[in-house]
């Protein structure tokens with residue numbers, strides 16, 4: 001997996017865990033905050049991107065403040081492989097059923113999400129989850145769910161009857177955190193899209 005660089009959106013939230021997981025896989029990472037971190041004079045500086053978890057309304061606000069949201073959305077829409085975990089899934093979505101006031105999203109993944117879908121019942125849980133790509137050890141932390149999705153979206157995981165993992169082209173959206181459990185399955189899949 002040498003020679004590939006994964007950009008991690010590093011405005012807020014669980015950035016370090018993705019950097020560490022990818023480092024353990026022998027993959028170079030670079031942090032993305034401003035448009036010039038993503039795009040250089042010769043085009044894109046990264047081969048794939050990760051959108052970490054955190055507080056989605058805060059990340060949304062910072063993406064716009066730093067001017068990164070628009071070029072990032074365009075790059076992903078043009079085929080840059082992307083993996084969003086938890087708040088990162090919310091960022092990728094085309095619709096948020098219950099947004100914070102003024103909250104938007106990149107609109108590149110054809111799903112409508114519901115924030116904090118599992119409520120207090122599952123504020124935080126570490127589980128072994130069956131997925132279309134094999135069993136995965138993952139953590140749910142105030143996780144969203146996918147309420148509805150378009151025809152181009154494939155469901156790869158469900159939890160408590162809710163859709164919690166999807167793929168559409170080279171875009172992977174997860175309601176949970178594999179990176180907190182050292183789970184490399186989804187990051188490996190992301191790299192296969194490169």
Ligand code: GLN
Nearest residue numbers: 053054055056086087142
């Ligand atoms: N509940 C958070 C939100 O709506 C997401 C939580 C997470 O990323 N772990 O942004």
